[in-house]
Amino acid sequence: MELKDVAVKYGDFLALKNINLHVEAGEGLVLLGPSGSGKSTLLRAVAGLTPVASGRVYIGGNDVTYLPPDRRKISMLFQDLALFPHLNVFENVAFGLRLRHLPDEEVRKRVVWALELVRLDPAQFMSRGCTSSPAASNRGLPSPGRWWWSRRSSSSTSPLAT
Ligand SMILES: Nc1ncnc2c1ncn2[C@@H]1O[C@H](COP(=O)(O)OP(=O)(O)OP(=O)(O)O)[C@@H](O)[C@H]1O
Ligand SMILES: [Mg+2]
Numbered sequence: 001m002e003l004k005d006v007a008v009k010y011g012d013f014l015a016l017k018n019i020n021l022h023v024e025a026g027e028g029l030v031l032l033g034p035s036g037s038g039k040s041t042l043l044r045a046v047a048g049l050t051p052v053a054s055g056r057v058y059i060g061g062n063d064v065t066y067l068p069p070d071r072r073k074i075s076m077l078f079q080d081l082a083l084f085p086h087l088n089v090f091e092n093v094a095f096g097l098r099l100r101h102l103p104d105e106e107v108r109k110r111v112v113w114a115l116e117l118v119r120l121d122p123a124q125f126m127s128r129g130c131t132s133s134p135a136a137s138n139r140g141l142p143s144p145g146r147w148w149w150s151r152r153s154s155s156s157t158s159p160l161a162t
Helices: 039-047 089-099 104-117 132-140
Strands: 002-010 013-022 054-059 075-077 147-149
Touching: 002 039, 013 039, 039 054, 039 075, 089 104
Parallel strands: 075 147
Antiparallel strands: 002 013, 002 054
């Protein structure tokens, strides 16, 4: 993933300027900064949820600067995990795949794979401590390998948190 001279504006307010960043495949990146310094804005710009005012965004070597979020093959896990409390772990993780009308067997295979990865019981319902993992699995399933984590999601209770 690469950012070249990225700037983001909210109206007249310049939230990010001259952002240059190169992250290799498999490399982990942690953004640290005070509240309001633009961490979420940067992640949203990479995901395509906030448009850039100038500069370029590359993912996997492709220029995605003007691609909509659903065509960037990237997932963003928000601070608000947006899980369904009335659904069990399996159904929460399966949700995005069902929206994409994947065959039941494919959904089952992918969900089982993701839940084994984070060692979660598919039949469980959500407790606060275990919510990060299904949310991550859910967001990660459509495009494994490229996950953005926001701060509160990577709580120490998550088996994926490192
Ligand atoms: N939708 C918006 N409209 C106007 N200004 C915004 C908007 N979103 C963020 N900002 C401003 O942009 C700047 C960067 O905000 P951002 O949310 O990216 O910071 P952050 O580093 O993620 O902060 P936090 O640690 O509190 O999550 C802040 O000054 C914020 O007030
Ligand atoms: Mg933030």
